[in-house]
Amino acid sequence: MTAQNPSPQGPSQGRKTLGVAMIGYAFMGKAHSNAWRNVASYFDVPAFEQKVLVGRDAAGVAEAAAKYGWAETATDWRSVLDRGDIDIVDICAPGWMHAEIAIAALEAGKHVLVEKPLANTLAEAEAMTAAAAAARGKGVQSMIGFNYRRVPALALARELIAEGRLGTIRHVRAAYLQDWLADAGSPMTWRLRKETAGSGALGDIASHAIDQVLFLLGGTVTEVSGRLHTFVSARPGADGPEQVTVDDAAWATLTLDSGAIASVEVSRVATGQKNSLKVEIYGDKGSLLFDLETINELSFQDATLPVREQGFRRILVNEPEHPYMAAWWPQGHVIGWEHTFTHEIRDFLAAVDGGTPPSPSFEEGLAVQRVLTAIEESANAKSATVQLSTAPVRAIEGA
Structure with missing residues (x-):
């Protein structure tokens, strides 16, 4: 990965100005636009311009472009791929469009950032990864947008684990719970149709x-067992009730090649949980707890201390020594969810400028997609265990 304590200076001089086109302007488009608009104010990044915002509705995309700082608009994403002044394509469109757009952009020589998940199907994800590998051999970079990697507290957790502070990791619990579909009367959307969303939660x-x-x-996941469930099978549509064809919730147990076991639970019908991501990591020498609702905090238990001194202690992750934090405010001043996208754009631009493959790569996105597919296969087979290959996902030959 790129350095996580980058310089908080302004835009650097003497570099080619990169032209950026973004496809999609709804929820994720707004989050990414905010990051593009602000990143150069806090980090030393290559010069770039927010050239074009692309969306299918001309009036809607024009309104969004004016609000979010894009210079012009287009209604056909293909049109921006032919432009010599576009160097980066940021894909915030729904998942069913990811593969077609990303592959075309990479083949056109554009650096690509695409929102997660990588694709709707494993076959699409594999095709995207192959295209990314081929493009990387020509100096064209690509990255998938798992923004929670850029939460300073979670980046710090990774550092502590890598340093051996938790010893041998035994098991992990990860729960991501929301309730925006808890009401059975919530209307049908593209996210509830398998042909457009791929899957649900x-x-x-x-x-x-x-x-x-x-x-x-x-490491890698070697074994998966999973279950999917749809609690509300039909939702109000424009012409009456429509069948929901994806899951409302999912559960999985993952075995890693290290021997660690991870349990994963997600739901979009967990009443009272708005956007709750909790991660717990347990090793033989210590433990870490993270809760997105207290995004600037990490709880650490050092089990190597005498028993009378043990207990979870709160680390407020806002010191300049913490990942990314040197760019922001004086110590003690917290940051929020939106900053993770600014960090993401900063790291992507640094990789493009330096000619180094960014992380998470499409290969890493494909690894996640393989686990998602295995969970679905296990669920369809009624709790069968699915074995995954321990071979790492390969990047481009010679990279």
């Missing part, structure tokens, strides 16, 4: 939880 938020397991621990 599984691909949407379990992808984040699984990526955190892999990010924090390293």
Whole structure:
């Protein structure tokens, strides 16, 4: 990964100005736009311009572009790939569009950032990864947007684990719970149709939880068992009730090649939970606890201390020595969820500028996609265990 305590200076001089096109302007488009608009104010990044915002509705995309700082708009994403002034394509469109756009952009020589999950199907994810590998051989970079890797507290957790502070990791618990679909009267959306969403809570938020397991621990998943469930089978549609064809919740047990066991639980019908991501890591020498609702805090238990001194202690992750924090405010001043996207854009730009492959790569996104697919296969087979290959996902030959 790129350095996590980068210089908090302003834009650097003497570099080519990179043109950016972003495809999609809804929820994720807003989050990414905020990051593009602010990153150069806090980090030393190569010069770039927010050139084009792309969306299918001309009026809607024009309104969003004016609000979010994009210079112009387009309604056909293909049109930006032919432009010599576009160097980066940021894909915030729904998952069913990821593969087509990303592959075309990479083949056109554009650096690509794409929101998670990598794709709706394993076959699409594999095709995207192959295209990314081929493009990387020509100096074209690509990255998948797992923004929780850029939470300073979780980045610190990874450092502590890598330093051996927790000893041998035994098991992990990751739970991502939301309630925006708890009301059975909530209307039908594209996220509830398999042909557009790929899966429900599984691909949407379990992808984040699984990526955190892999990010924090390293290694690969070798065995999976899972269950999916749809609690509300039909939702109000434009012409009456429509069948929901994806899951509302998912559960999985993952075995890693290190011997660690991870349990993953996700739901979009967990009444009272708005956007709750909790991660617990237990080793033989210590433990870590993280809760997104207290995003600037990490709880650490050092089990090597005398018993009378043990207990979870609160680390307030806002010192300049902590990952990313030197760029922001004086110590004691907290940051929020939106800052993770600023960190993500900073790291992506640094990789493009330095000609170094960024992380998480499409290969890492494919590793998550393989686990998601195995969970679905296990669920369809009624609690069968699915074995995964221990061979790492390969990057481009010679990279």
